[in-house]
Amino acid sequence: MMTPPAATPRRRRPPGTLCLVSLGCAKNQVDSELMLGRLRQAGWVLTERPEEAQVIVVNTCSFIEDAAQESLETILELARYKKSGCCRRLVVTGCLPERYREKIVPELPEVDLFLGTGALDRIVEAVGDRTGAPKAILPDPDTLAVGSLNAERVLTSPHTAYLKIAEGCDRGCTFCIIPRLRGRQKSRPPEDILAEGRDLVDRGVKELNLVAQDTTHYGRDLDPPVPLAALLHHLAGACGGARREGLWIRVLYGHPESIDEAFIRAVAALPAVCPYFDLPIQHASDRVLRRMGRNYTRQGLRRLFRRIREIVPDACLRTTVITGFPGETEHDFQQVLDFAEEIRFDHLGAFVYSDAEDLPSHRLPNAVPRETAQERYDRLLSLQLDIAAEKNQRHIGRRMTVLIEEDLGNGMFSGRTALQAPEVDGVTYVQARAGVRLPLGGFVAAHIRDVMEYDLLAEAP
Secondary structure (H helix, E strand, C coil): CCCCCCCCCCCCCCCCEEEEEECCCHHHHHHHHHHHHHHHHCCCEECCCHHHCCEEEEEECCCCHHHHHHHHHHHHHHHCHHHHCCCCEEEEEEHHHHHHHHHHCCCCCCCCEEECHHHHHHHHHHHCCCCCCCCEECCCHHHCCHHHHCCCCCCCCCCEEEEECEECCCCCCCCCCHHHHHCCCEECCHHHHHHHHHHHHHCCCCEEEEECCCHHHCCCCCCCCCCHHHHHHHHHHHCCCCCCCCCEEEECCCCCCCCCHHHHHHHHHCCCECCEEECCCECCCHHHHHHHCCCCCHHHHHHHHHHHHHHCCCCEEEEEEEECCCCCCHHHHHHHHHHHHHHCCCEEEEEECCCCCCCHHHHCCCCCCHHHHHHHHHHHHHHHHHHHHHHHHCCCCCEEEEEEEEEEECCEEEEECCCCCCCCCCCEEEECCCCCCCCCCCEEEEEEEEEECCEEEEECC
16 A cells, blocks of 8 residues: 655745834833734734735824824824725734723724733734724733743844833822833843843844833842842843943933932943933922922932932933923922033933823822923023033044944944933934945944034044
């Protein structure tokens, strides 16, 4: 009896094409990259062109009113591809459905499924057809284990990456909804962070940007606690960052209440760690700070920044301020201007206060007119523009290491120094010698020749 030939295994057919649009902060970007990693492992073909996608995912932000509005506009714009493109399923994830929960479902009938922040690990299930299934999956954000961060990621950039070290927040700032959207602080075990850091560096990443809602509070919820300073020492060693020219580690989203001297000294001691301190103060009037639920004072901030500069003389200071917070008087705002003039931050960002009924600050009396808040915003940024230009002048003539990110043509490249964080600060333009192409994603030593307000102009030798 003849033996029939072995059947040829049938090649698994890809589920289809998928486009994910990510909105909001760097922490959201990490979530998007993790979802894309899961989807690629499940066989989905990823595309950046929504008109080509059979499934479109929008990872949303709703931290402030403008962000929520941008999310809604993006959803409606992409929903058009259900008629004009080949989209058959639209999924909305992240903070927008988490904030508005079931109320948002009837408002956006174009959306097939909503996933809250506690359900991002169910993205593969969500993009599949779910006939008769609920239109929203909204578990408590605290049920999402930080172990879900230990997965393959599809990186947005091949040479710089955000490394999320914790999820959630324990603070009670009256203007912020993050604890409700993301739950209580859940720090990742250091061994998980070190493993991911090594993997990212092995993949060619040259800059690790540590992010969380409150990075300097990292590890205090672990048993036993793990100080951020200890994590930095382990991370710099594990990733081979013996020299800053070979690897940058940058800490973003710190907090004036949780930063300690051990962390500052770690930054000073570790060449791989950028001397960059991102500490949003939000205001400089003690009265307004109390109304914001920020448990520090103007004098405490003054001592903190003075201590940072004593320990790290070349420290780069970045902060963020809110203008027009309920009850803010002209005198309160003048204290912000005076403080910015005194401290002379290298980078300062500002937001006009964004009100919403679900914020504790909404119940505070003496709302500031939007026009007044905007006018104060403009005055603050005008002052900071002068300060930034003056601060940048000190770099002229220096030789600085630049991470090259983009070829602009005609021998001009753009990148960043260790004192410029991605997306939020200025850039450094580097003119290469004739016929020389600088390595994208590589470090070059460049001489700073001039400044343009927030940006630096340099030449590569």
